[in-house]
Amino acid sequence: MKTPQFSGSKLPPSSEYALILGAGATAAISIAAQQVAVATLPVTTLVALGLLNRYRLDQRLQDSESEGFTLEAATPRPAPSTPQRVTAQPRPDAISARPQTGAASAPSARFSDQRHYIHETLAKKLQARADFAAIQQASLQKVGAYLQQIRQEKALSLDDIYQQTYIQPYTLKAIETGNLKQLPEPFYIRAFIQKYASALGLEGASLAADFPTL
Numbered sequence: 001m002k003t004p005q006f007s008g009s010k011l012p013p014s015s016e017y018a019l020i021l022g023a024g025a026t027a028a029i030s031i032a033a034q035q036v037a038v039a040t041l042p043v044t045t046l047v048a049l050g051l052l053n054r055y056r057l058d059q060r061l062q063d064s065e066s067e068g069f070t071l072e073a074a075t076p077r078p079a080p081s082t083p084q085r086v087t088a089q090p091r092p093d094a095i096s097a098r099p100q101t102g103a104a105s106a107p108s109a110r111f112s113d114q115r116h117y118i119h120e121t122l123a124k125k126l127q128a129r130a131d132f133a134a135i136q137q138a139s140l141q142k143v144g145a146y147l148q149q150i151r152q153e154k155a156l157s158l159d160d161i162y163q164q165t166y167i168q169p170y171t172l173k174a175i176e177t178g179n180l181k182q183l184p185e186p187f188y189i190r191a192f193i194q195k196y197a198s199a200l201g202l203e204g205a206s207l208a209a210d211f212p213t214l
Contacts (some may be wrong), residue, residue, distance in 0.1 A: 132212070136186065138210050141178030143193055146207075148176040150200045164199040167192055186213040 151161065158169040174182040175192060183189050190211050194204035 078195070094109070133180065136212055137178060137180055140175065140180060140183075140189070143207055143210055144176040144178045146204075147193075147200065149198055150202065151176075152198065156200075161196060161199055165192075165195045167195060172196065 035088065056197075151158075158172050160167050161172055171183065171192060175189070175196060180189075190208045190213060193211055194208035197207045198208035
């Protein structure tokens, strides 16, 4: 058997073996002393110590439970608050109790005023148009009667005027009688008057200017 060599050790091998054996013997002696001490104690003493420790532990648990119960019982708990229901619609009596104001009638009043203003403006426009139509009617009757008089003095018929102006005879007749309902727009009426007067040898532009247009 070879002697193990320990790196970094300056002791001889014999001294190292002696140290190792001494440490092992010391550890064995301490373990044996502990086992002997435990073995020498009687079993009744060990049981009594265990029961004593168990009794102390039970007492501590009971004391802690009793203290917690008294603290919990002494502390008043707040009563749970019942949630209040919120209704979206007010009660009928609350609605009837509210004072009635004139704010609700304001929009209808403004609308009635606007409607009255619209009717009044429209009535004015219609009246102005009717007045202007009456002026045109009177002017056309005056000019038409004069053209008819000149045509008859020259012994010309409506067909003769039609051959010169290519204006339909019923249009020429409407001009002579001042019938606005059978005639086109005022611009064309003025053009027809000018052509009719020129065919009779009259100053057509001046006669056509007597008929008012917008």
